[in-house]
Amino acid sequence: MEKPLALKLAPNSIDDVIGQKHLLGKGKVLRNLIENKKLPSMILYGRPGIGKTSIANAMVKDLGVKYRFLNATINNKKDFDIVVEEAKMYDGMVLIMDEIHRLNKDKQDLLLPQIESGLITLIGLTTSNPYHSINPAIRSRCHLFELLPLEENDIIEGLKKAIKHPDLRGIKIDDDAIKYIASVSGNDLRYAYNLLEITFYSSEDKNVNIESIKKINNKPAFFHDKNEDGHYDVLSAFQNRLEEVM
Numbered sequence: 001m002e003k004p005l006a007l008k009l010a011p012n013s014i015d016d017v018i019g020q021k022h023l024l025g026k027g028k029v030l031r032n033l034i035e036n037k038k039l040p041s042m043i044l045y046g047r048p049g050i051g052k053t054s055i056a057n058a059m060v061k062d063l064g065v066k067y068r069f070l071n072a073t074i075n076n077k078k079d080f081d082i083v084v085e086e087a088k089m090y091d092g093m094v095l096i097m098d099e100i101h102r103l104n105k106d107k108q109d110l111l112l113p114q115i116e117s118g119l120i121t122l123i124g125l126t127t128s129n130p131y132h133s134i135n136p137a138i139r140s141r142c143h144l145f146e147l148l149p150l151e152e153n154d155i156i157e158g159l160k161k162a163i164k165h166p167d168l169r170g171i172k173i174d175d176d177a178i179k180y181i182a183s184v185s186g187n188d189l190r191y192a193y194n195l196l197e198i199t200f201y202s203s204e205d206k207n208v209n210i211e212s213i214k215k216i217n218n219k220p221a222f223f224h225d226k227n228e229d230g231h232y233d234v235l236s237a238f239q240n241r242l243e244e245v246m
Helices: 029-035 052-063 077-090 105-117 151-164 175-184 189-201 210-216 235-246
Strands: 041-043 066-073 095-100 120-127 143-146 222-226 232-236
Touching: 029 052, 041 052, 052 095, 052 120, 052 210, 066 077, 077 095, 077 105, 077 120, 105 120, 151 175, 151 189, 175 189, 175 210
Parallel strands: 041 120, 041 143, 066 095, 095 120
Antiparallel strands: 222 232
């Protein structure tokens, strides 16, 4: 299956990242690190859809370093072993790890000495509060950076870039429709992209207006519920509708 639009719009440089100016703006910490070609182990944490994976990928692309992407839950110990061997082969590698708060003890024991030695530079991604959910041994070897919720203007900026993508060639959309998508996105840029894409392809004449958006996202209710381990669950009528359409 073809990649969703949200993946195709993933930034290739930190200059293309939407939002997070407190980390990526001129003179800010992550921008300075990249400009100085220095990448320490770190954990990026915050709500879904606000740019954790995008920032991690943009940083390694800007630096041109070898990297691998693993999920702490899905990938098994053998996958982690392979990354360690690759890191030895290349004399160092960046490991981007999603759901790092789910990392079990076996994988931690495998990675800790490699992070300590600098063979592996870890970029952990999580929606959980790292001070509560991440093993202290991992946490002590990483710098922690919180990503802030995107503003509606950030979502609008992303959508205005998205409508210029070749996949949406011929789209008819006005500012009111763009603002409406932004308003119902729950400050989640990925959801905004998905809603735009599904509305575009479900329209006969490529016309994306408020009425056509409502047919896809008929209950624009978003809320964030924080459970006992600090994990943000995002619930919305759009998410259910998207699953039905896909």
